[in-house]
Amino acid sequence: MRALSKTNLADEAIEAIRGDILGKRWAVGEKLPNEASLSAMLSVSRGTVREAVRVLVSQGYLETRQGSGTYVRSTRDAGRPLTMARRASLRDQFEARCALDVEAARLTAIRKTPETVAELRRLLAERGNYDGGNQAGFIERDLAFHKAVIAASGNRAMIEIYDFFSASIADTIAATLGKDIPEPDMQAHANIVDAIETGDADKADAAVRRFMAPVLAALDRMILS
Amino acid sequence: MRALSKTNLADEAIEAIRGDILGKRWAVGEKLPNEASLSAMLSVSRGTVREAVRVLVSQGYLETRQGSGTYVRSTRDAGRPLTMARRASLRDQFEARCALDVEAARLTAIRKTPETVAELRRLLAERGNYDGGNQAGFIERDLAFHKAVIAASGNRAMIEIYDFFSASIADTIAATLGKDIPEPDMQAHANIVDAIETGDADKADAAVRRFMAPVLAALDRMILS
DNA sequence: ACTCATAAAGTCATCTGATGACTTTATGAG
DNA sequence: CTCATAAAGTCATCAGATGACTTTATGAGT
Secondary structure (H helix, E strand, C coil), X not given: CCCCCCCCHHHHHHHHHXXXXXXXXXXXXXXXXXXXXXXXXXXXXXXXXXXXXXXXXXXXXXXXXXXXXXXXXXXXXXXXXXXXXXXXXXXXXXXXXXXXXXXXXHHHHHHCCHHHHHHHHHHHHHHCCCCCCCHHHHHHHHHHHHHHXXXXXXXXXXXXXXXXXXXXXXXXXXXXXXXXXXXXXXXXXXXXXXXHHHCCHHHHHHHHHXXXXXXXXXXXXXXXX | CCCCCCCCHHHHHHHXXXXXXXXXXXXXXXXXXXXXXHHHHHCCCHHHHHHHHHHHHHCCCEEEECCCEEEECCCCCCCCCCHHXXXXXXXXXXXHHHHHHHHHHHHXXXXXXXXXXXXHHHHHHHHCCCCCCCHHHHHHHHHHHHHHHHHHCCCHHHHHHHHHHHHHHHHHHHHHHHHHCCXXXXXXXHHHHHHHHHCCHHHHHHXXXXXXXXXXXXXXXXXXX
């Protein structure tokens, strides 16, 4: 089932060991097999084991004591900072953000009030069209509009996750991709608000998808080029 | 000046590199010196540099591309614990999870392979119908099926977010709501796989939505009651 | 000149072996 | 039985080599 994901040995080692930790194979405080043994167990070199162990140490699962051994510090998964998600490719993160955009727009369409619609229109007007000037400011105003759509959905979980991705994505896009990504124009944005105003979830869904498709396609071209 | 704190070289390397990243010595997207150069700069071996880099990768600061180099992914302090999302209501979390189910099913339908479909059918058969017995085991098998759909989408960001919510939701459901939530039957699950097999994203989308609607509705009734 | 397949160079991924530092355990004299 | 000390165990670090993958340079053919 992991055919799709090409991963490296160290990551596999990390997951294998983490799995054993979470699976309570070793209790808290217990000593793990030494590096040579782990190396043999996982069929990777000692250096690879060390890389895996160091990551798990940095995540609070393990603790190493020179001359003594490696010990389990916590078998708890809570508070895991979604490191994998942050490491996912820009494309994956953007795709995930799009998924949230779509679903949140549906919810917003269903739960909208005249006030939210007015607020969205206001933010859209404020955003304006990109005039070639201050790019960072424009991206910020654009993001504010999109966040407002999510916020209007009323789903706090989605809001938080959206923030999580947008920060990372905005960074990367601004710094590395620059102006090669087509910025959907005012009309495309207005279509979303219109759909939300009618309260038609399917229409809102479609509007967001039309909106995002060219951006995703552009992203693909860049990655493949 | 660090005479008092006995630390190891790899941790020092981590802090040195992280400092340079946060200090904007390299911009987002920019390539770091190669491993040999970093090794020379920090006066540590290449292996130690690799351990440091891998930790920073796991924390979202860096990204490595085999054959190309190591790049800065984010200059902001990563590792936010998403506490808000975890504190969101069960309903919101479940709704967010549904959003991921829907969008991932769309992607899986587009990117499916015969092997994927076969694996999904296998997991579904293994899951079986709930016979009133071991509930925890059944929930786990059911979750395994859903996770497989997400995994087959190939989107790592979604996979991670899904895990994030699943864990939390499973906990809450098991602890507070018990067996009052309707478990969609085998046919509803099979419909999803069928849609994926045809490669029709809209069909997959609809199948998942039909699947989730009654569960969400039940959740609403409980919350309101 | 231009295109494009291919060679060459650059870089990360991984393995192997060795040495040093530190901790734990075994040993043996007193 | 105590305790200094040797021995063994384990992590920390280094060095060198090979493989895999990506990027760049090259050159023949048009």
